[in-house]
Amino acid sequence: MHTQTPTKSDTAQLPQLHLPRNDGMELDMDWVARVQANTSAIERRAATLPGRRSVKKQFQAAWLCKAISCIDLTTLAGDDTAARVQRLCAKARQPVSPELLDALGMTGLTVGAVCVYHDMVETAVAALDGSGIPVAAVSTGFPAGLSPFHLRVQEIKESVAAGAKEIDIVISRRHVLSGNWQALYDEMRAFREACGEAHVKAILATGELGTLRNVARASLICMMAGADFIKTSTGKESVNATLPVTLTMIRAIRDFEARTGIKVGYKPAGGISKAKDAITYLAMMKDELGDRWLQPDLFRFGASSLLGDIERQLEHHVTGAYSAGWRHALA
Numbered sequence: 001m002h003t004q005t006p007t008k009s010d011t012a013q014l015p016q017l018h019l020p021r022n023d024g025m026e027l028d029m030d031w032v033a034r035v036q037a038n039t040s041a042i043e044r045r046a047a048t049l050p051g052r053r054s055v056k057k058q059f060q061a062a063w064l065c066k067a068i069s070c071i072d073l074t075t076l077a078g079d080d081t082a083a084r085v086q087r088l089c090a091k092a093r094q095p096v097s098p099e100l101l102d103a104l105g106m107t108g109l110t111v112g113a114v115c116v117y118h119d120m121v122e123t124a125v126a127a128l129d130g131s132g133i134p135v136a137a138v139s140t141g142f143p144a145g146l147s148p149f150h151l152r153v154q155e156i157k158e159s160v161a162a163g164a165k166e167i168d169i170v171i172s173r174r175h176v177l178s179g180n181w182q183a184l185y186d187e188m189r190a191f192r193e194a195c196g197e198a199h200v201k202a203i204l205a206t207g208e209l210g211t212l213r214n215v216a217r218a219s220l221i222c223m224m225a226g227a228d229f230i231k232t233s234t235g236k237e238s239v240n241a242t243l244p245v246t247l248t249m250i251r252a253i254r255d256f257e258a259r260t261g262i263k264v265g266y267k268p269a270g271g272i273s274k275a276k277d278a279i280t281y282l283a284m285m286k287d288e289l290g291d292r293w294l295q296p297d298l299f300r301f302g303a304s305s306l307l308g309d310i311e312r313q314l315e316h317h318v319t320g321a322y323s324a325g326w327r328h329a330l331a
């Protein structure tokens with residue numbers, strides 16, 4: 001593909017919209033038609049990111065604690081049990097040992113949320129009672145999103161009624177692959193409405209969308225339709241979160257904010273299991289969107305095994321030499 005990403009001057013030609021957060025806006029097909037993605041430029045840029053030393057060694061522990069606070073600690077397995085979810089919730093409340101937390105000089109570190117299937121929402125809500133940690137439910141026939149539409153909407157309502165404060169919906173990939181943007185918009189609006197007061201994250205399943213331009217257009221449409229977050233993947237596709245997809249989606253978020261003033265969150269998910277990858281993602285958010293997107297209300301990792309590696313790296317940090325000033329790195 002030999003197309004250009006929209007330039008700042010393209011964006012400046014568009015009228016500025018001022019919309020309240022969480023409300024959808026009309027589908028703007030002119031805007032959708034303008035969306036481009038320069039795949040080779042994005043891939044070249046993404047390839048440089050893991051090698052960049054944008055986080056100094058003495059600050060890495062602070063970034064890793066930041067990463068923990070942004071994890072949607074996830075179990076989405078067919079053999080999930082109440083006992084497994086309860087253990088996960090205990091881990092969410094206390095993601096690192098009290099000794100390690102003390103050595104890091106921190107208090108009150110928790111993950112961002114616990115993410116489970118609808119059936120496990122009540123168990124997770126009970127296990128997290130009093131912690132302030134929200135439960136996120138994957139609803140709408142996760143992961144394929146191919147159950148009857150009314151059942152997907154009903155699943156959202158039941159997850160909210162069971163106590164989920166965040167709903168991770170899956171979009172119908174076929175709407176993107178067939179260019180049926182109106183159908184994608186209508187679907188997302190219906191899911192948004194069914195969520196009520198709960199926050200909604202739109203899972204694009206980017207590994208199944210074919211092109212980065214499709215990823216950019218689906219991102220934009222879900223944001224227009226009221227998504228609070230856009231999320232890469234279910235973790236069940238053969239390709240899940242990648243750096244090129246991330247650049248594409250967070251630049252869509254940046255353009256959307258530039259035009260509407262609305263800040264939409266970003267959640268890479270699937271296959272993120274290494275502490276160093278978490279730092280790469282955080283550094284990318286800081287570079288592309290700024291410090292505001294390093295907070296859990298605008299950034300989450302969807303991850304089932306990332307926390308373990310971060311914990312190991314933090315243990316290494318407290319036993320090794322590091323600057324006493326690191327805690328202030330991300331204040």
Ligand SMILES: O=C[C@H](O)COP(=O)(O)O
Pocket residue numbers: 074076115233234235236269270271272302303304305306
């Ligand atoms: O939304 C979260 C993902 O399903 C987690 O994927 P993962 O098990 O590869 O970390």
